[in-house]
Amino acid sequence: xxxxxxxxxxxxxxxxxxxxxxxMPEAVLYDPEYVGYILRExxxxxxxxxxxxPAWRELVVExxxxxxxxxxxxxxxxxxxxxxxxxxxxxxxxxxRGEQVLQVFLDLDADVLRQRINDxxxxxxxxxxxxxxxxxxxxxxxRCMAAAAGQPAETxxxxxxxxxxxxxxxxxxxxxxxxxxxxxx
Numbered sequence: 001x002x003x004x005x006x007x008x009x010x011x012x013x014x015x016x017x018x019x020x021x022x023x024m025p026e027a028v029l030y031d032p033e034y035v036g037y038i039l040r041e042x043x044x045x046x047x048x049x050x051x052x053x054p055a056w057r058e059l060v061v062e063x064x065x066x067x068x069x070x071x072x073x074x075x076x077x078x079x080x081x082x083x084x085x086x087x088x089x090x091x092x093x094x095x096x097r098g099e100q101v102l103q104v105f106l107d108l109d110a111d112v113l114r115q116r117i118n119d120x121x122x123x124x125x126x127x128x129x130x131x132x133x134x135x136x137x138x139x140x141x142x143r144c145m146a147a148a149a150g151q152p153a154e155t156x157x158x159x160x161x162x163x164x165x166x167x168x169x170x171x172x173x174x175x176x177x178x179x180x181x182x183x184x185x
Contacts, residue, residue: 002064002099003027003172004091005078006151007106008144009137010116012160012168013078016106019169020076027074028067032060051086061093068099082140082147102179104172107148108161113141 003020005013021029036050043053050056067075081087091101117137123130151157156175158168 001073001176002068002075002077002094002101003104003176004081004101005076005104005106006081006087007148007160008082008108008113009080009140010113010120011080011106011108011144012165013080013106015165016104016160016168016172017076017078019165020172023169023173024074024076026072027076028072030064030067030075030077032056032063032077032079035059035063051081051083057086057089061090061097064094065097065099080140080144082144084147084150102172102175103152103155105148105151105155105157106160106168107157108159110141110145112161113145114138117141 005016007013017029021027036053036056039045039050039053039056039059043055045053064075064077081090091103094101117134120134121130122133148157156172158171160168163171
């Protein structure tokens, strides 16, 4: 199965993914952002957001399928993907190709999110890149917060400002078990 952890930049996706991976060490932790970084080396990104590249969305799917086929029964995917059309394209393609996808969305208060973004240091050795990344995240707060309301009914909605990473992981594992999917040992 594929556990897709969605939510705003700074919502706690990576922290939750790491906790799930600690519980499921046989799973592959797959971050589609790296697909975007590679594409940026080869092609221009006119909008500045590699998610707008059709090649990114196609490669995200194909990479996930290859990882599942060759390396792991479970993928843990922490990735902000709040463009509904892009998310549907990726998830529907994965499902059409036979994959089970558990959609998790981390929601939180916008003020808490802004504080988290302002407090974190993403690139300590490159203050300019760190500032730029922080500004990108802050510019997208409203869009990411609005995406929470548009999640499909089957999405596991979790409050990352109310639950610890361990409690969030407990909720994900409980959903996996209740759906009859193989869970962590």
